[in-house]
Amino acid sequence: MRNEKQILENNVKEISKIIFGDSELHISVFSKEESIEYSESQFDFLCEIELLEKKIEQEQIGKLSKFLNKEVQQTSRKIFWFVGANGRTIKSIKKLKSKELQKDITLPKFIDDYIFNKLNASFAPNFKKFNKNLNHKKGDVLIYIGTYFPRSFAETYSIFNNIIQNEIIEKSYQEQEEINILDIGSGTGGNLSGLLLSLIENISKKANFNIVAVDGNKEALKFLEKIVFHIQLKYNLNISLNCHYVAFETITDLYENSKQFFEPNFDFIISSKMINEIITKDRDSYFNFYNHFAKYLNNEGLLLMLDVTKKIEVDYMPILLNKQTNRFIQENKGTYKTLIPTSCAKFDSICKQDCFSNNHFVVTHSKKKNDRTKVTYRIIGKSKFVNLILSKIDNIGNVIGWDNIGNQKYCYFISSTSNTQSAYKI
Ligand SMILES: C[S@@+](CC[C@H](N)C(=O)[O-])C[C@H]1O[C@@H](n2cnc3c(N)ncnc32)[C@H](O)[C@@H]1O
Known part of the structure; x- marks a missing residue:
């Protein structure tokens, strides 16, 4: 009910x-x-x-x-x-589906109360300071929680709230006893909490959650443990959480230092806003991430790669993410496929465009009303499962983002503006 x-x-x-x-x-x-x-x-x-x-x-x-x-x-x-x-x-x-995601998210009150009143997080945006988060100490981690955690929560919550309501995906999780999640660059757990809440609200059967979180900031991981424990208490869940402290130079380095923690059984692999912090060390980080970690998905698993939309040195993150995801899919044709955006699902095997895709969300919490956030992301999975989901979807969306003045941007291959539909919604 x-x-x-x-x-x-x-x-x-x-x-x-x-x-x-x-x-x-x-x-x-x-x-x-x-x-x-x-x-x-x-x-x-x-x-x-x-x-x-x-x-x-x-x-x-x-x-x-x-x-x-x-x-x-x-x-x-x-x-x-x-x-x-x-x-x-x-x-x-x-x-009566709208053409868009539900993107106006209010941070759940029990999380809001906990982070601001119990943990004493504070809202203090500072774009420059929080460009890199690996070496932040407790005080700055608390500012991250009060400022950026709610955004990460809202993005991932909104994304999966839509995905999990898809009848094929819902059915696949409805029957599962265990749900296995891997979060790389988990930080304080904003995106992880968003995923957890969307699963809790949409899957009626009570599953056990096995979570592996990897990050190179010990303070952040300590707060992640507290917040996940708070969610566990609120919903009386069985959660097994394993946090691994791994500070790495490159994705290959991360893989070599963490592969002993994983088995190929993950339902969800998520990484939110981590790669932009290491991209200067390796421009192929997105490709290498897929190359090393996609094999840990189970047959019905989904991998969300999400990042900021800014330019770092000469490259915009959305363009790198799209190019490297397409390259990975093209080199692994028949094994992996894009699910979201749906236009990429249709054209990822041929697309070589410099595509700046983005989606925006709005989050409200006790310290800030209507905080806007803009990110770029892809969801991929094993081809067989993704093709099954796609076969039941009537519309492939063509809106892949918005430009600086708010005009819709269309997929290069479906540029007709007579019928617009978000490529982020299934
Ligand atoms: C912007 S935060 C994102 C945290 C969380 N995923 C979210 O969306 O709110 C980036 C995270 O990546 C981690 N990180 C960045 N560079 C790293 C590195 N070289 N090794 C390990 N972790 C790193 C940071 O510690 C930080 O927690």
């Missing part, structure tokens, strides 16, 4: 964005048991939207009603509608 309610809340958020744009509003979804006012009616859930600053226009109500294909009612301040019974309408709303 909680799962369905969460799906519904996410859908209402997406729909209200389409109808009400950026207007400030408050969304509530109540199960029948939680809704006292309408306890006589037949329904599973009650959805409410309250506009905080503006009046709701009749035209908007009409549009929403048409969109939902059901009656939308109005009280003085709110509009509401019923969903049910037996999840029937939830499924049909789920099908």
